[in-house]
Amino acid sequence: MTIANANTGKEGFLNLPDNAEERIAGHVRGILEALGEDPGREGLLETPQRAARMFLDVFSGLYEDPARHLEKQFSSDGHSGLVIVRDIPFRSTCEHHLLPVVGKADVAYLPDGGRLTGLSKLARVVEGYARRPQLQERLTDQVAEAIWRVLHPKAVLVVMRAEHMCMTVRGVKAPGAETVTSRAMGQWADDAAARAEVMALMRAG
Incomplete structure (x- = not known):
């Protein structure tokens, strides 16, 4: 993400x-x-x-590239099945009102048979992008695009569910309302049946 600021560094992230x-x-x-x-x-x-x-602290993601965590990779030993990490907790901040956004992320990718990354690295990517003034829609896209760009999988799917305090404590005052966003890339972007199967696995149990 490029940040319009006089102190923006060469990689587009703020210098503190x-x-x-x-x-x-x-x-x-x-x-x-x-x-x-x-x-x-x-x-x-x-x-x-x-x-x-x-x-x-809560905006520390402005000063790092969260995608760097995905550079830690290891051989898949030929594994070509999907990888899902469910219910990754995240806390972000609505950029419109600077109020908290609290939710969970489900992240799935389909390796190309070559390289995998550690499961905790997926959670770190979510956390890194969440620690910025955010839109949930942008956050979902950033996580999916980072996985796609660094791991080069066959497919990626990210689903995020969150409660926005700007809807809970002000304005409409609708506590408990949940916002759901998703981003699919690769095979799952084009195959609705396969995407639905992955989403069902994300919510299974």
């Missing part, structure tokens, strides 16, 4: 400024003041710094 924490803390302090609060009172005295560290 040395004074990022202090700058963020200053803005949080300003928000508290604009709300009519007193950032100097005991309960809020350390809040700007805590919030700054929180933002740097």
Whole structure:
């Protein structure tokens, strides 16, 4: 993902400024003041710094290429069956309201008979892309495209299910509403029956 920012590095990811924490803390302090609060009172005295560290943590995916985790590969020993990792938990942040998005991802790919990656690497890819200001639709595409680009499988399918706090705590206030997104690539993009079979396996049990 290319980020439009003066501090964007050559690979399109942000370079973290040395004074990022202090700058963020200053803005949080300003928000508290604009709300009519007193950032100097005991309960809020350390809040700007805590919030700054929180933002740097939850948006840490801006400063890395999550696809790099997939470069750790090993021989498939001829295995050509599909690989599925279900119910990968993820936490992201809605880029429209900066509120949490909490959900689970199902990731499947069909090896080409050559190379596999560690199961935990798939979870790390999900986590890396989730730790950014996101749209669930974009997040789903980024995970699928990274697997397709690095592992060169015959097929990829990513399904994500999540609850968006911007729908729960504000606006329509619809707690429990779940958003489902998917992205299929390769053979599963063109074969609806095969795609349906994989999705059934994702939800089996």
